[in-house]
Every structure is written in C-alpha cells, then in structure tokens.
Amino acid sequence: MSKVVLITGGSSGIGKSIAEFLTHKGFTVYGTSRNPERIQEELPFKLVKLDVGDASTIATAVATVVRNENRLDIVINNAGVGITGPIEETPQEEIHKVFSTNLYGPIEVMKAVLPQMRKQHSGLIINITSIAGYMGLPYRGLYSASKGALELVTEAMRMETKDFGVQITNLAPGDFATNIAAGRYHAPVTEGSPYKKPYGDTLNLINDHVDDGGNPADVARTVYTIINTPKPKIHYKVGAFMQKFSIVLKHILPDKVYEKLLLNHYKL
Template identity: 65%
Template sequence: MSKVVLITGASSGIGKSIAHYLIEKGYIVYGTSRNPREKVVNGINFVALDVTKTETIQQAVKEIAEKEGKIDFLINNAGMGITGPIEETPDDEIKRIFDTNYFGVIKVIKAVLPIMRKNNGGFIINITSIAGYMGLPFRGIYSATKGALELTTEAFRMELKDFNIKMTNIAPGDFATNIAAGRYHSPIIKNSPYEKKYKSTLDLMDKHVDKGKDPLIMAEKVYAVMQEKNPTIHYKVGEFIQKFSIALKHILPDKVYEKMLMKHYKL
C-alpha cells in the first residue's frame, strides 16, 4: 500500500516542492492550507487547516484518517517569518509567530500521534531553520521559535521510542521562496535608535533569500531522510557557510562568535 503523508503549509515554497516530489515517488500526499480553493491541485489532496486553530487541525486529521485509515508521515512545514528589533516588535506579533511556528506544530503532532500509535508506527519531520541554532540580530523572535522546536523534538523522540514513532528536525538555510514577502516586518521607525542598522540588516536578509537555493534540494533531503530506519536528531540543509556557522558556535568562545555574526551583518 502507498504511504500517506500529511504536509502542513503545502500550497507554496518548500512545502509545495516536498509535496510534488513525494507524489512523483508514489506517496499519497495531503497538503494543508488555511483556505484551499480546490480539493486536489497537481496531485496534492488539500485539506483546510490553520495551525493556530485546534478545531481545524482535529477536523483535517480526522478527515484523512477516515479516508486513508492511517497517516504514515507528518511533515510540519507551515510557518511564518518575523523581523525587527525585539524592543520594537509588537507583543501581539510575537505571540502570533509562536502560535504558528511552535504551539501550532505541537497541536498538529498531538492530533496525529494517536493515529500513528494505533498503527504501531510513524515518522514526524519538523522543518525548523538554521536560524534556530543561534540568536540572529533583528530575527531573534524567529530564531527563538525554531530553536524551541529543535529542543522539543529532542525530548519528544525519547518519549515516543516505545511506540515505534520516529521524529527528527530538518533545518534549512536560505531557499528561494516567498517567505520574505509573507513574513511580518516590524516597521522601520524614523529616528529610531535601530533605524539604520535594522534597515541594512533587513536588506541583507532579503538578498540572501533572493539568492537562495532551489527548494527542490530540500525536497530531495526530506525524501532521503524518510527512507532512514534510524534517523538522527538534527539535519541541516543549505550553503556550506551556513551549516559551518553552527559548528563554529560549538567551537568558538561566545564573544568571538558574537563578533563574527556582527561583522557578517555589518553591525
């Protein structure tokens, strides 16, 4: 029987690329979108799901389980970006991104786990970010959401061992997607003490995304990890320097690493 995959945030970007790649490999793919216009798009079976609304999560998971009898893989890809000086970032926006990038993911996992446990197995892949390994200037809140998910996955893995349910993180670097257009930007406030440095950092971040890698690379990595019988805890996908920066953080003294980041962002 074909394996059933549920991918959150599958209507664009990395999620869409993963979905199409897995369909080519013979998987039955369900993708989520808050307001899908069509039930099936290029082979992706869409279900309405908003990760911030528990009732939509439960309804979507129930719908898939009733139709397919199982969910073999869950790929938590839905998320949003946020930039801005932490001091000037509205509290409501901070809460909103945590609801999406962290609490929403936990809610989806909780909804799917009973189905996987009933079927004596499953595999959950959380799409995090290389930014989750370090506190980046003017991206501190985003880094915090992804870092929290990385650590939570570590704990979850140990709790799920008895149920034959696997879990891992895959952390992408910069990929050519529409994330820059969809993320929340704290406004650049004229005469703010952060005005010049925030603007220059924001311009640099947008350039990195524009020059990012093809999302197909992420799709290929996700598929490769799905084939592993004993997956490791953390995977990184991106430019060599992005992945190497994580290794450097474990090697360099904290202040030296901080200076390196500030030099990179011209702060």
C-alpha cells in the first residue's frame, strides 16, 4: 500500500517539486492550493483546496484525504510566504500575515492531522522552515522570526507527541530557485527613508541569491531521505555549503563577531 502524503502549498515551487518527486516514487500525493481551480497545467498528483490562514479549509482538506484514502501517513508543511523590509517601516497587517502563513497556519495543520495519526499510531510531519530561521537577518527579520518560531514549535511538539507513534521534524532549505520572490511582500524602498540605500542594496542582493539558488529537487530528495529514515533527526538543512555552515558559525562565534560577518556579507 503506497503511503499517503499531504503537502501544503503544493502547486508551485518547492512544494510542487516535492509532490512530483514523491509521486514518481509511488506515493499517493495530495498537494494543496488556495485556488486549485486556477491551476491550468496538468499535474501528476491530486490538488485540494486549502488556505493555511483558514482553519475550516484545513479541516475540510484533511477530512477529504482521510475519506478518500482511509489514512494519512505524511504531512509536509510547506506553504509559506516571504517578506522583506525594515521592521520599523513594515505595516502591522503584513507582519500578521507572514506569521499567519508561516507559523499559525502550520500549527493549525498539525492540530488537524494529529488525531488521525494518533488513531493510526503512526505518521510523519515535516515542517519546511528556512536556514534564515536560525539567525536574525537584516531586512528579513520578520521572515527569520516566523521560520525560527516554527523550528521551536516543532521541537516542543516532538516531545508532546512522542507517545503517539508520530514523528515530527524540521527541514530548513537555503536559497532555491523558486517563485517565492514574486509572492513576497516588499516594504517599498521610499525616498526620504533613512533605510533607502541600505535596504535597496540588500533587497537586490537577496533577489540575486534567490535567482542563483539551487534546484528545488534537492529539497525533494532530502524529504524522501527523511521519509525513509526510521527515526528522523530534529533538524535537517539543505542548501549551499556556506549557507549551512553559517549556522555552525553562529553557534561557535561570539555574537558580535557573527553580527560583523553578516554586516560584511550584506555590505551594511
């Protein structure tokens, strides 16, 4: 019997790459989209309606998968949104939106699927976070905070659910060539702002990193490895060597030395 997988945000980017890879490997895959009827291309996996900001659509999507397959083995919390800008100049509604999508939504998905996994006494949840979640990055601080918070929530929930036969883990990608920049909220680079030049320069650097990012299939292969690991680790990282090594440096260097490295990297 093929394992049943639910992937949030499965219609594009990393989520689509994971969905296609796992489908090729013989899994029964359900991707999600807020508006699946708008997806024009032919996908090799099923697509159900789910908006991580709407708990009712989460419950309906999970119920649909369980009704169709009588089980739910793997959930990949991939849906996410980017945000850039000086924190001082970022509207409160945009701050709420990024936390709703990147933190509160994945928590609601986990709450929705845990009863079924507990009933099966088996299940795997993979939360897609970000290497950016391990450090406060200039002009990406809100994104870093939302992904870092999900890392910590995962650590806690692993311990809370250890007796249920459920495994929960984090997978933190670095920069990958996806369309995340297109859907990302950018605080405007405004004339007269004290942040105009440093933020504008940093934004260009961020966009260059995304454009030159790795192949999302690398993330899909790592997901497949995790699925086939009997006892997954708490944290996984996938990306360029220096992106992963930056996490090691944060642990071993004095805070101000590490901060200086970031400032030099972003030319601030």
